[in-house]
Amino acid sequence: MGADARPALRRGRGHGGGRLRRRRGRAGGAAHHRGGARVRAALARAGDRVRGAAAGVPGDPRGAARLRGVHRVRARGLPVGRPGAAGQLRDRRRRRRRPRRRRGERSRPVTLTSRRTDLRSPLRYADYSLAVCAVAVAVLGVALNYSSTWRLLEFTGANPAQTAIRQAVFVAIGIVVMAITAVVDYRVLRTWSTSAYLVVLAGLTGVLVFGVERRGARSWYEIPQLDIQIQPSEFAKVALILAVAAFLSTKEPGLRLDTLANAFLLVAVPMALTYLQPDLGTMLVFVAIAMGMLLLGNISMRHVVATTVLGVLAVVLVFSIDALQGPQLLRETQRNRLTAFLDPEFDTQGASYNLQQSQIAIGAGGLTGQGWKQGSQTNLNLVPHQESDFIFTALGEEFGFVGGASLLLVYAWMIYRMWLAARRANDAFGMLICIGVLSMFMFQIFENAGMTMGIMPITGIPLPLLSHGGSSMVTAMAAIGLVINIGSRRHAA
Numbered sequence: 020m021g022a023d024a025r026p027a028l029r030r031g032r033g034h035g036g037g038r039l040r041r042r043r044g045r046a047g048g049a050a051h052h053r054g055g056a057r058v059r060a061a062l063a064r065a066g067d068r069v070r071g072a073a074a075g076v077p078g079d080p081r082g083a084a085r086l087r088g089v090h091r092v093r094a095r096g097l098p099v100g101r102p103g104a105a106g107q108l109r110d111r112r113r114r115r116r117r118p119r120r121r122r123g124e125r126s127r128p129v130t131l132t133s134r135r136t137d138l139r140s141p142l143r144y145a146d147y148s149l150a151v152c153a154v155a156v157a158v159l160g161v162a163l164n165y166s167s168t169w170r171l172l173e174f175t176g177a178n179p180a181q182t183a184i185r186q187a188v189f190v191a192i193g194i195v196v197m198a199i200t201a202v203v204d205y206r207v208l209r210t211w212s213t214s215a216y217l218v219v220l221a222g223l224t225g226v227l228v229f230g231v232e233r234r235g236a237r238s239w240y241e242i243p244q245l246d247i248q249i250q251p252s253e254f255a256k257v258a259l260i261l262a263v264a265a266f267l268s269t270k271e272p273g274l275r276l277d278t279l280a281n282a283f284l285l286v287a288v289p290m291a292l293t294y295l296q297p298d299l300g301t302m303l304v305f306v307a308i309a310m311g312m313l314l315l316g317n318i319s320m321r322h323v324v325a326t327t328v329l330g331v332l333a334v335v336l337v338f339s340i341d342a343l344q345g346p347q348l349l350r351e352t353q354r355n356r357l358t359a360f361l362d363p364e365f366d367t368q369g370a371s372y373n374l375q376q377s378q379i380a381i382g383a384g385g386l387t388g389q390g391w392k393q394g395s396q397t398n399l400n401l402v403p404h405q406e407s408d409f410i411f412t413a414l415g416e417e418f419g420f421v422g423g424a425s426l427l428l429v430y431a432w433m434i435y436r437m438w439l440a441a442r443r444a445n446d447a448f449g450m451l452i453c454i455g456v457l458s459m460f461m462f463q464i465f466e467n468a469g470m471t472m473g474i475m476p477i478t479g480i481p482l483p484l485l486s487h488g489g490s491s492m493v494t495a496m497a498a499i500g501l502v503i504n505i506g507s508r509r510h511a512a
Contacts, residue, residue, distance in 0.1 A: 043288050080194065145201065145507040150160045151435045152429050153484055153499045157492065158191045159426070160410070160485040166392045167413040168404045177203075182406055182487060189489040193496030200500030204508070208267075209448055209499075212261040216285070219258040222251030223292035230296075234479075238296045252301040253490035255289050257498055259305060260455035263312050268447040279326075282313060300478035304462060311458025356477045373409065376402045377471045381415035381423075388419030406487040408479050423468075426485075430464050433499075440506035449505035456498040 073393035165183035173179045208215075231241045231248070239248040262285055270278050286309040293301050313326070330392040383389065394416035396402055402409050415423045434457055441453035460483055467482040469475030
């Protein structure tokens with residue numbers, strides 16, 4: 020062992036760590052004893068002050084409070100002389116008052132107000148931008164309904180605002196319907212989807228017998244006393260979306276052939292009833308809804324290819340039968356419209372007249388338009404049905420390219436919000452509903468705006484939220500309310 024080496028520490032009884040621990044224990048016990056003595060002394064002084072105050076002797080009024088505090092400590096089962104007793108009591112109180120919360124939740128006591136807020140919590144996540152855009156487009160539609168009909172109504176001696184007032188009433192009813200469908204839990208509709216589907220089938224069947232014929236189609240119920248027409252094929256769009264969504268949401272991913280056939284059967288029945296009216300435009304909307312929901316409903320690619328081939332063959336078959344003078348599957352008006360789309364110079368005073376006047380009006384609008392109520396084509400009523408089917412023409416003439424492009428951008432934003440709601444949906448039922456509504460809006464917007472510019476055939480499909488009509492307005496608002504409902508419940512269990 021070297022000179023600088025130190026002897027090893029001996030651990031044992033009375034040496035090293037054991038001895039140090041005993042010293043610390045005795046020191047802690049002494050501190051504990053001194054703390055208890057101080058508390059007992061404070062208790063005695065507080066008692067003297069309280070007794071002195073009761074006897075009329077001035078003293079410290081805080082003594083009684085200290086006395087009650089000591090009694091509360093003892094009642095909790097904590098030793099009076101234990102260090103930190105008051106702090107432990109405060110911790111217990113805090114744990115009792117503060118409910119357990121999850122990560123990210125705010126710390127607040129459970130009260131009636133907080134429970135009411137929890138019940139309204141889905142509204143905190145509602146997509147209000149979608150509702151605001153829908154109402155804004157609907158208000159623009161009221162203004163265009165007025166500007167496209169006021170001159171003709173004034174010339175005939177009627178109220179110039181008659182059409183606009185009717186449309187404003189339809190908008191108000193649609194807003195109420197949108198609010199209802201946005202608040203009621205959409206999952207309840209799964210059980211009612213079959214009933215809604217059967218009701219619209221009954222309506223589509225009854226209109227063939229009891230409906231009134233207008234513009235070559237028997238598509239409306241009419242209440243003459245109230246001057247109201249109801250088009251059941253518009254409500255069939257939402258009912259079909261709910262029925263197909265409820266059916267596909269119960270199936271496994273990767274739809275089998277029998278499941279695909281049953282889904283097509285759900286779509287084929289209302290399509291057949293609509294064909295008998297006939298209403299080619301609504302039939303195409305049904306096809307767009309079905310294809311959108313099936314393509315995004317985990318259908319296999321071979322089924323997609325097979326369905327596309329069958330659809331193309333069906334279209335070729337229809338035109339071939341008509342060309343061979345076989346059974347007339349299309350009405351003469353429908354054939355003329357398709358011919359005018361392929362050959363704009365065909366029957367310029369008949370089938371091609373609407374298209375040519377529409378293109379003239381849109382071209383006259385230029386970049387910024389001629390101004391509200393200042394459109395020459397619109398005021399002279401040269402474009403037929405310019406308040407309903409061709410309302411985009413009135414917009415283009417009065418507000419020009421800027422107005423038309425702005426409207427299409429608003430529509431694009433609404434479709435984008437519908438897509439986000441579909442991606443964030445809690446379940447397959449909600450996702451499929453959003454996809455169905457998105458497909459309906461996208462096809463109707465593209466078809467209506469396209470037919471006024473000559474890039475799509477004329478079919479009579481209304482422009483959502485803009486064209487005149489109560490049935491189409493209520494249907495569009497109800498569909499938007501469903502999308503808002505699904506998006507607002509993305510955080511629900």
